[in-house]
Amino acid sequence: MKRLTLLSVLMLLxxxxxxxxxxAPVLNSGDTAxxxxxxxLVMLMTPIGLxxxxxxxxxxxxxxxxxxxxxxxxxxxxxxxxVAGFSIAFGTxxxxxxxxxxxxxxxxxxxxxxxxxxxxxxxxxxxxxxxxVFQGTFAAITVAIAAGSVIERMKLSTWLVFVAxxxxxxxxxxxHMVWGGGFLFNEGALDFAGGTVVHMNGGLAGLVxxxxxxxxxGYAKVAMKPAxxxxxxxxxxxxxxxxxxxxxxxxxxxxxxxGVAFLTTTIAAAVATITWMVxxxxxxxxxxLLGAATGAIAGLVAITPAAGFVGxxxxxxxxxxxALIAFFGVTALKKKxxxxxxxxxxxxxxxxxxxxxxxxGIFALNxxxxxxxxxxxxxxxxxxxxxxxxxxxxxxGLFTLIGTIVVYYIASALTGGARVSxxxxxxxxxxxxxxxxxxxx
Numbered sequence: 001m002k003r004l005t006l007l008s009v010l011m012l013l014x015x016x017x018x019x020x021x022x023x024a025p026v027l028n029s030g031d032t033a034x035x036x037x038x039x040x041l042v043m044l045m046t047p048i049g050l051x052x053x054x055x056x057x058x059x060x061x062x063x064x065x066x067x068x069x070x071x072x073x074x075x076x077x078x079x080x081x082x083v084a085g086f087s088i089a090f091g092t093x094x095x096x097x098x099x100x101x102x103x104x105x106x107x108x109x110x111x112x113x114x115x116x117x118x119x120x121x122x123x124x125x126x127x128x129x130x131x132x133v134f135q136g137t138f139a140a141i142t143v144a145i146a147a148g149s150v151i152e153r154m155k156l157s158t159w160l161v162f163v164a165x166x167x168x169x170x171x172x173x174x175x176h177m178v179w180g181g182g183f184l185f186n187e188g189a190l191d192f193a194g195g196t197v198v199h200m201n202g203g204l205a206g207l208v209x210x211x212x213x214x215x216x217x218g219y220a221k222v223a224m225k226p227a228x229x230x231x232x233x234x235x236x237x238x239x240x241x242x243x244x245x246x247x248x249x250x251x252x253x254x255x256x257x258x259g260v261a262f263l264t265t266t267i268a269a270a271v272a273t274i275t276w277m278v279x280x281x282x283x284x285x286x287x288x289l290l291g292a293a294t295g296a297i298a299g300l301v302a303i304t305p306a307a308g309f310v311g312x313x314x315x316x317x318x319x320x321x322x323a324l325i326a327f328f329g330v331t332a333l334k335k336k337x338x339x340x341x342x343x344x345x346x347x348x349x350x351x352x353x354x355x356x357x358x359x360x361g362i363f364a365l366n367x368x369x370x371x372x373x374x375x376x377x378x379x380x381x382x383x384x385x386x387x388x389x390x391x392x393x394x395x396x397g398l399f400t401l402i403g404t405i406v407v408y409y410i411a412s413a414l415t416g417g418a419r420v421s422x423x424x425x426x427x428x429x430x431x432x433x434x435x436x437x438x439x440x441x
Contacts, residue, residue: 025120031253032126035134038249042137045242046074046144053235053293054148055438057343060227061428062152063438069147069156073163077140080167083108085139086132088172090180099183102176124252134249138194139171142202148343149206153216153425156433158418162411166205170403174201174396188374188385189392190364192261193250195305195357196396203350204397207341208404213418215340217425227438229290236293240269243300247307257370261307265300268319272299275323298326298348302356306363309370314363321359322352354393361389 093103118124251258276295302322329347371377375384
C-alpha cells in the first residue's frame with residue numbers, strides 16, 4: 001500500500017512537472033531571427049541610406065557635413081533611447097500621466113532581465129532587449145529625418161544637443177501615446193510602423209527648425225545644385241531595401257501580417273515612383289532620377305502607417321496620392337510659403353505621412369485578425385476610425401510643434417547659437433568644420 005501511494009505521488013509530481021514545462025513560454029527562434037534581421041535593416045536606413053540620400057542632394061561643399069549630421073544623429077539618439085527614451089516610451093506608471101509618458105522605471109534599461117520576453121500575453125516570445133533595439137532604430141531615424149531641413153547652416157554641436165534632448169522630450173512621449181499604452185493607443189489610433197510617430201514627427205520638426213534658424217545665404221538667388229544625384233538614388237534604393245525591416249518587422253513576427261506589409265510596401269513605393277515620373281513629364285517634359293527617387297520615398301512614407309492593415313487596392317491609392325501630395329508639397333506649397341526646407345523633409349515626410357495616417361482609417365481592411373484596436377475593430381465604425389486617425393495627427397502635430405520649438409532654444413542656448421558663421425557657410429562646412437572634402441577631383 002505504501003509502495004502504491006509513493007508511486008502515485010511520484011506519478012503526480014512527474015505529471016505536474018511535465019505540465020509546468022509545457023506551460024512555460026519558450027523562445028520563438030523564427031520570430032526572434034526575423035525581428036533581429038528587421039532591426040539591422042532599419043539600422044541600415046539611417047547612417048547609410050538616409051545619409052547617402054541627403055548627402056547627394058546637398059551642395060558638394062557640404063556633403064560630408066550632411067552625412068555627419070545623419071551618421072552622428074543615429075549614435076546620439078540611440079544612446080538617449082537606452083538611457084531614458086525606452087522607459088519614457090514603453091514603461092508604465094500609475095496615474096493620468098501614463099497617458100502621455102511611460103515613466104522612468106527602466107532608466108538604463110534597469111529592471112529588464114536579459115532573458116525576459118517582449119510580451120508573453122501577446123504571444124511575443126522573443127527577447128525584450130531585441131524589442132528595445134528595434135524601437136531604438138525608429139527613434140534614431142525620426143530625428144535624423146529633420147536634419148534634411150537645416151543642412152548647410154546648423155552647427156554640428158547644436159544639432160547633437162538637439163538630437164539628444166528631442167529624442168527624450170518629443171519622440172519618446174509621442175511613441176508612448178501612439179504605441180506604448182498612452183491615450184491615442186487606448187482610443188484605437190492605428191499606426192502600423194510610424195506614419196505619425198516617425199514621419200509626421202520628423203518632417204514637422206524639420207520645418208520648425210528651418211523656420212527658426214532661417215534661410216541659407218543666397219537661397220532662391222543662386223543655384224544650389226545637388227552634389228550627386230547618383231548618391232541620392234543609391235540612398236533611396238537602400239532606404240527602400242531597409243523599409244522591409246521597418247514595415248515588415250512591425251508585424252513583430254515572421255507571420256502572415258509581415259507578408260501583407262511586404263506586399264503593400266512594394267506596391268506603394270513602385271506606384272509612387274511612376275506617379276512622380278509621370279507628373280514631371282506632364283509639367284516639365286522631363287523625367288528625372290531625383291524625382292523618381294523622391295517619389296519612391298514618398299510612397300514608402302505614405303504606406304508606413306497602413307502597411308499591415310490594407311490590401312492591394314488600398315496600397316495603390318495610398319501610393320499614388322502620396323506621390324501627388326508630396327510633389328505638391330515640394331513644389332507649389334514650398335514656393336508659396338517661401339520656407340527653406342533644404343531637402344524637403346516636410347514636403348515628403350510630413351505631408352505624405354499625414355496622408356498615410358488618415359488613409360489608414362479610410363482603407364484599413366475590416367478584418368479583426370489584422371486590426372489591433374480601434375472603432376473599426378470594436379464596432380465596425382469606419383467614420384469613428386477616421387476621426388481617431390484625425391485626432392492622432394492633430395495631437396502629434398501640436399506636440400511636435402511646441403516641443404521642437406522648446407528644444408531648439410535649449411540647444412541653441414547651450415551651444416552659443418545654432419547657426420554657423422557667415423564665413424563658414426560661404427566656404428562650406430566640409431572644410432570649415434571638418435577639415436575634409438567630400439570629393440577630391
